[in-house]
Amino acid sequence: MQIEYRAHGGELKDLYLSLNEAKQAKESAKELASWDLTHRQICDIELLLNGGFSPLEGFMSEADYNSVVDDMRLADGTLWPMPITLDVSEAFASDVTVGQEIALRDEEGVIIAIITVSDKWKPNKSNEAIKVFGSDDDAHPAVSYLHNVAGDYYIGGQLKGVSDPSHYDFKTLRDSPAELQQKFHKWGWNKVVAFQTRNPMHRAHQELTFRAAKQVEANLLIQPVVGMTKPGDIDHFSRVRCYEHIVKKYPDQTTMLSLLPLAMRMGGPREAVWHAIIRKNYGCTHFIVGRDHAGPGKDSNGNDFYGPYDAQDLMNEFKDELGIEMVPFQMMVYVEEKAEYEPIDNIQEGQTVLNISGTEFRRRLQEGLDIPEWFSYKEVVSELRKRYPARHKQGLTVFFTGLSGSGKSTIANALLTKLMEMGDRSITLLDGDVVRKHLSSELGFSKEHRNLNIQRIGYVASEITKNGGIAICAPIAPYKATRRHVREMIEPLGGFVEIHVATSLEVCESRDRKGLYAKAREGIIKEFTGISDPYETPENPELRIDTVDCTPDEAAQRIILKLENMGYIK
Missing domain, CATH: 3.40.50.300 (P-loop containing nucleotide triphosphate hydrolases)
Structure with a gap:
């Protein structure tokens, strides 16, 4: 059965050419100028081509870029909070003309897509940083990327998909938006709440997600990011092995694990809205937003870039427009007297709260110290000890x-x-x-x-x-x-x-x-x-x-x- 899914006011985008068209495109691309995609661009282009970034049909034009930076909307008024741009070097940009076709290739030279150039411009990166991420501080990973890694010019234009980016890992856990929607339909999952994560999941995360799904009477999709996350994060191979253990802790036939090849920007509130739109495109009806969603930590002065619930506030601002419901959650802590987890705001006077910070958890791993079972499952700890010995x-x-x-x-x-x-x-x-x-x-x-x-x-x-x-x-x-x-x-x-x-x-x-x-x-x-x-x-x-x-x-x-x-x- 063909599922018609309307994402963000329009059909779910599929920018791939047919097999015959793709074969012809590969031949004609031999005569085209080529750009070798960076890791972040590979992540972006995969979600552009498979519809994860619907309604986008390519890398943003200058008009769309300016509108998104200033107002969180595409030029036609559609809600979209994050610039999706093809950044290139000045040397490459100098030879590019509007109307030109360029072959976009992976690091091995395999053609992924062809872009028809509609725009070429030099952005004001400080303006982008301040308006999108709220700061021009290099301590923010996305700001550092903008100024120190990204090319000086942006190219916009529609894409024609020629081949999928190659993934040799966890193939059974990688689903396109259309594939995931088909699974939901086949299994009768009419309500699905998605959980975004870039870290290993411990007992508090399991409790939070279980309660969220129970609260809205929905099935649970654990969809961790396996593209680019915050520099210094645990590699996705180790994390996915941890997720495979923890998904077994949920009731049968209620929860599934699927991987998202997203390049995070750690953009806090804007990123939360972006993540929600992406999950809507994947067929989810609800999205969990917790404390400091997609926050990058502290700035150069030791202050948090975003408030703990800024992301929830921005999601609420657009709740009538998003088409996916937020499930807000607070930080979960372990109450010793009750031997269970509770939201931090529910703690009563006199109760003993136990918690292990991420820094303390890493210290215990590094020094080979005990990690209590109330904090994490032994299978998860065992996987992390393999990856992070003393x-x-x-x-x-x-x-x-x-x-x-x-x-x-x-x-x-x-x-x-x-x-x-x-x-x-x-x-x-x-x-x-x-x-x-x-x-x-x-x-x-x-x-x-x-x-x-x-x-x-x-x-x-x-x-x-x-x-x-x-x-x-x-x-x-x-x-x-x-x-x-x-x-x-x-x-x-x-x-x-x-x-x-x-x-x-x-x-x-x-x-x-x-x-x-x-x-x-x-x-x-x-x-x-x-x-x-x-x-x-x-x-x-x-x-x-x-x-x-x-x-x-x-x-x-x-x-x-x-x-x-x-x-x-x-």
């Missing part, structure tokens, strides 16, 4: 940063020797000059090339860390955003310890045996860090060392003690 068994990156001549390489070599003496893990030194010679010999010293060099170091370090070794990196790494990118690349895989070798410019210059600083001051060497190009001082490194005050041996010993204190060595 810190002294994890891989680790020690990342030095500082001016040329500050003493980074000398301390790094001293640390290498001391760690090799211990002999419990393999150690690799990625010195800036050595990497330049063997890994980045074709790169110059422009800001773009220096960033690329650091990203290459970070990638190698991430692979070493992922496989349980210790990587010691000693580049100059002058830019805060690049260092942050490397940290975000490595932290989900193991430890990351930043060491700022804070030797002053005057001392570094006085030590300069190669005469590099002198040549930089004479203008012979261009864009030299500390002279003609800035060094952005780390704000919160794990350790700061000035080599004027200590010898390399003493500095290395300070680092050893810091690693011991943090639990990375035993």
Whole structure:
């Protein structure tokens, strides 16, 4: 039976070409200019093509983009809170013309879709950040992405889908909107409440979702995000294994698990409305919105980006227009006297509330400490212990940063020797000059090339860390955003310890045996860090060392003690 589903005032969009049309498109695409899609663009394009982002039919035009940024609506007035844009480099944009067809390919060169360009523009990213995310603070992951990762130009246009993005994992748990609607129809699920998550689920989450479904007499869809989440989050492979355990804790035939290939923006209230629209497109009738939905945490001043129930307030503002009902929920806490979970606002005076924060839970995992069964199911904890062993068994990156001549390489070599003496893990030194010679010999010293060099170091370090070794990196790494990118690349895989070798410019210059600083001051060497190009001082490194005050041996010993204190060595 063909199900006609009207999403957001129109039919559920399916932008894929027929098999014959797709075959012809693949042939003709050989003559087209190509753009290699980023990870976030791959996530976006999948939900554009399969209807998850209905009513959108492609990446936004400039008119739609401006209207969404300013008013949370497409140019035709349809409610839509999040810009969906194809960002490209200035170099690529300079060759693009309106009306042109461009082949959009994945990282392996497989064509996913063809876009017919309707618009090309350079956005005001600070304006986008402030209006969409409420802040232009780089501590917000979406703002950081806007300014430090996304291309400088946007391209809009309709899409023609040629092939699905490839997924080799959890195939039986991946459903398109149409496929999920068909399952609901087949099973007689007329009311479905969706639960959005990017974290492992523990007993409080299970209790919250069970109560939500019971409250509205609906079946439950657990639909975790497996595209892009907040940097540093637990990988989706580990999370999905946890979800597979927890879904068995619900009554039979009431609950199902399906994965959502979404790239989250951590946009708080706007994101909650966006998530609700997406779940409506997937055939859900209700959507759970809890405390601080899709919140990114705290800003650079230590304040929350959004209020705890701002998302619920914005959902209520559009409740008559959304076509999907919100099920609001508060934080659930464990009441010792009752031996059960209750909403935090229901707690009575004299009752003993037990709770373990996310930070405390991670600490217990890292240190191999007990995690009580009232907090999480043993099967979930077991899965997470596999992925996150105690810190002294994890891989680790020690990342030095500082001016040329500050003493980074000398301390790094001293640390290498001391760690090799211990002999419990393999150690690799990625010195800036050595990497330049063997890994980045074709790169110059422009800001773009220096960033690329650091990203290459970070990638190698991430692979070493992922496989349980210790990587010691000693580049100059002058830019805060690049260092942050490397940290975000490595932290989900193991430890990351930043060491700022804070030797002053005057001392570094006085030590300069190669005469590099002198040549930089004479203008012979261009864009030299500390002279003609800035060094952005780390704000919160794990350790700061000035080599004027200590010898390399003493500095290395300070680092050893810091690693011991943090639990990375035993």
